[in-house]
Amino acid sequence: MAVYTKFSLEDIEDILVNYRLTLRNYHMIKNGILNTNYYLECLEGRFILRIFEGGRKFEEEEKELEFLLNIKEIIPCCIPIKTIENKNYIVKANKMVAIFKFIEGEAIKIVNEKLLTEIGEYLGKLHRYSSGKLLIRKSRIDMENYYNKIDFNFIPISAMEKIKIRSLYEEVKHFDFSKLPGGIIHNDIFPDNVFIKNGSIVGILDFNESQTAPFIYDLAIVINYWIRINNFNKQTEERYTEIFINSYEKYRRLELQEKRALNKALKKMAITFILLRFDKFIIQNLEGVLIEDKNYTQLLPLLKYY
Secondary structure, eight states: OBBSSOOOHHHHHHHHGGGTOOEEEEEEEOOSSSSEEEEEEETTEEEEEEEOOSOOOHHHHHHHHHHHHHHTTTSOBOOBOOOTTSOSOEEETTEEEEEEEOOOSEEOOSOOHHHHHHHHHHHHHHHHHHBTOOOOOOOSOOHHHHHHHOOGGGOOSOHHHHHHHHHHHHHHTTOOGGGSOEEEEOSOOOGGGEEEETTEEEEEOOOTTOEEEETHHHHHHHIIIIIGGGTOOHHHHHHHHHHHHHHHHTTSOOOHHHHHHHHHHHHHHHHHHHHHHHIIIIISOOTTOBOOOOOGGGTGGGGGGO
């Protein structure tokens, strides 16, 4: 989420005609970094308006919307609503626009055993359902692409951190993850993409980077960005990781080859998101963009593990 494309009141009201919704109030949402989002309060309820900023073909983007409609009974997710013509999206100013039901809750700020159990369960159910299914589209979460476009001379981190990132990249870039079990994964399952209410998960958001890929990518993201990034003591970290994996395996058992490859996946997902933030906040020109400050320095502590 972020705001790259600014719509006027008239623009939004024109969009809502396609849904027979009547606007009462709205505001821009700066949380997140990849798409434009607006909060809508309508006479008929509350919604999120998303403007797709991925540069993909509309047919590619719609695959996500269709997937969400297929999994809405399996996991709590953001559900797109249909237009009066029974379509999943409209086009406005040459941009693809979709409206989702609003999920009442707040992003996870403190990780605990209950939430790790729940996210393990939901990912296990998601992966069991999506096994072998195809959602082929270009992802913006692309380690090699970021690495090749970044000039480390302009990245303000220490020489040792640069050496570590280069070393990890060389270690994982030739590893063939494609031979591992896969299906449609979330691919961006950070705690701030998961909403809770009364201490329980009520919504898994932002499937805009979902695609067919190895399942262990999602597991590696959770272990890195729900557990290791928080610098728990060793005993707590090991217990939390075990709780998450055990919960996941109640719904989908990990194969031996996945367990052996997990450490490689952890390294790949660690540097991928560090590189993504270098690209987003150092390389790209974000002047005039309303965006959440997700500084790369928040992720650098992960390097100590690898």
